[in-house]
Amino acid sequence: MKRPEKDAGPTTGAMSTEGTTGGDPQALADLGWRTFFTAQIADETEAELIPVRVMAVNRNGLLVSGAAVETTVPPYLSIEGSETAQATVGDWLLVDPDTMRPERLLSRLSLFKRWAPGKGRMVQLIAANIDTLFVVTSCNLDFNVARLERYLAVAREADVTPVIVLTKADLVDDVAPFVETAAKLMPGLEVEVLDARDPESARRLLPWCSHGRTVAFVGSSGVGKSTLINSLIGSERAATRGIRENDDKGQHTTTRRELYRLSSGGWLLDTPGMRELQLTNVKEGLGRVFAEITDLAKSCRFTDCQHGDEPDCAVRAAIAAGEMDAERLERWRKLVAEEAENSESLSMARQRPARRSTARPPRIREDTDED
Numbered sequence: 001m002k003r004p005e006k007d008a009g010p011t012t013g014a015m016s017t018e019g020t021t022g023g024d025p026q027a028l029a030d031l032g033w034r035t036f037f038t039a040q041i042a043d044e045t046e047a048e049l050i051p052v053r054v055m056a057v058n059r060n061g062l063l064v065s066g067a068a069v070e071t072t073v074p075p076y077l078s079i080e081g082s083e084t085a086q087a088t089v090g091d092w093l094l095v096d097p098d099t100m101r102p103e104r105l106l107s108r109l110s111l112f113k114r115w116a117p118g119k120g121r122m123v124q125l126i127a128a129n130i131d132t133l134f135v136v137t138s139c140n141l142d143f144n145v146a147r148l149e150r151y152l153a154v155a156r157e158a159d160v161t162p163v164i165v166l167t168k169a170d171l172v173d174d175v176a177p178f179v180e181t182a183a184k185l186m187p188g189l190e191v192e193v194l195d196a197r198d199p200e201s202a203r204r205l206l207p208w209c210s211h212g213r214t215v216a217f218v219g220s221s222g223v224g225k226s227t228l229i230n231s232l233i234g235s236e237r238a239a240t241r242g243i244r245e246n247d248d249k250g251q252h253t254t255t256r257r258e259l260y261r262l263s264s265g266g267w268l269l270d271t272p273g274m275r276e277l278q279l280t281n282v283k284e285g286l287g288r289v290f291a292e293i294t295d296l297a298k299s300c301r302f303t304d305c306q307h308g309d310e311p312d313c314a315v316r317a318a319i320a321a322g323e324m325d326a327e328r329l330e331r332w333r334k335l336v337a338e339e340a341e342n343s344e345s346l347s348m349a350r351q352r353p354a355r356r357s358t359a360r361p362p363r364i365r366e367d368t369d370e371d
């Protein structure tokens with residue numbers, strides 16, 4: 001199926017919502033609705049349904065918001081056995097206005113998921129319809145290009161635009177080498193550098209956090225994510241503290257994952273799953289991050305060239321000519337190997353349990369509090 005065009009750019013202003021009857025178009029646009037979703041409404045019957053966004057996944061249902069609607073609806077379960085069979089936080093659903101049952105899950109702009117081994121668990125959905133992933137690292141000890149490339153690959157695999165955020169700019173004499181190194185890690189990559197403690201400097205992230213846009217943060221502990229999030233959430237900062245305190249004490253929380261409103265009109269998706277993004281099944285993402293290697297490899301003599309000692313290797317020729325960094329190739333090699341090993345060990349772990357009938361759809365499981 002051909003996907004409708006996504007709306008482009010971080011600073012896109014008003015988003016069209018014509019074609020829905022789910023209430024005030026502006027209220028829907030505020031929640032992140034855009035033409036990509038409108039275009040999926042098939043017919044008049046579907047136009048009668050109410051579009052709602054999943055704000056949190058609870059044990060007993062989905063907390064959803066729409067235009068003048070905020071309620072809990074039963075879990076969405078489709079008969080199709082695929083990753084579209086369940087709704088996750090950030091998803092858009094069409095619900096029946098009379099029964100308030102979810103009737104349809106709309107195609108996603110992006111999807112973070114992870115593969116889990118054992119007990120028939122396969123795909124765990126983490127979050128849908130995130131526009132921007134802020135990959136946070138500090139301009140000091142935490143700065144590690146291979147780790148950044150790993151996050152970038154996971155973001156690109158999920159169809160999310162990553163933005164590198166370099167914090168602790170105040171602790172180094174010269175930020176230029178960090179910015180320069182980071183910017184080269186992926187074609188078109190944007191890099192922001194700031195002191196996360198300064199609320200004025202956190203404003204640098206606002207272009208991605210405008211009305212209806214959804215963002216998430218990843219990065220090692222202590223790099224400044226919470227500090228930045230508190231600046232962006234503004235008056236609603238207590239909400240974030242709330243989940244953190246609950247998580248830290250391991251308390252049972254009914255809404256473990258949620259979308260938070262940012263003072264700029266955007267949404268922050270902050271979930272434990274986001275903080276544990278893994279390098280599995282991200283072959284395509286790696287190809288996009290290391291686009292120059294993927295491109296050069298097309299000119300290697302052998303289609304399966306490993307860019308080692310094969311003759312007529314275009315990648316090694318580029319390194320010899322000083323057009324490419326040998327260390328970059330080395331990191332690519334390691335990440336590809338790591339990705340293959342992780343993905344392989346997961347698929348082995350999945351095959352180990354007694355085989356089920358092939359007629360049965362793959363099981364999809366949300367990550368719940370037992371994890």
Ligand SMILES: Nc1nc2c(ncn2[C@@H]2O[C@H](COP(=O)(O)OP(=O)(O)OP(=O)(O)O)[C@@H](O)[C@H]2O)c(=O)[nH]1
Pocket residue numbers: 167168169170171194195196197219220221222223224225226227228
């Ligand atoms: N000097 C300086 N300190 C910072 C900056 N950003 C964060 N810090 C400090 O670093 C410490 C850790 O910041 P947090 O915002 O808690 O880091 P985090 O990424 O949320 O860490 P986790 O919650 O463990 O994931 C705090 O004491 C912050 O005040 C910065 O840009 N400059």
Ligand SMILES: [Zn+2]
Pocket residue numbers: 297300301305306307308310312313314315316
């Ligand atoms: Zn080659």
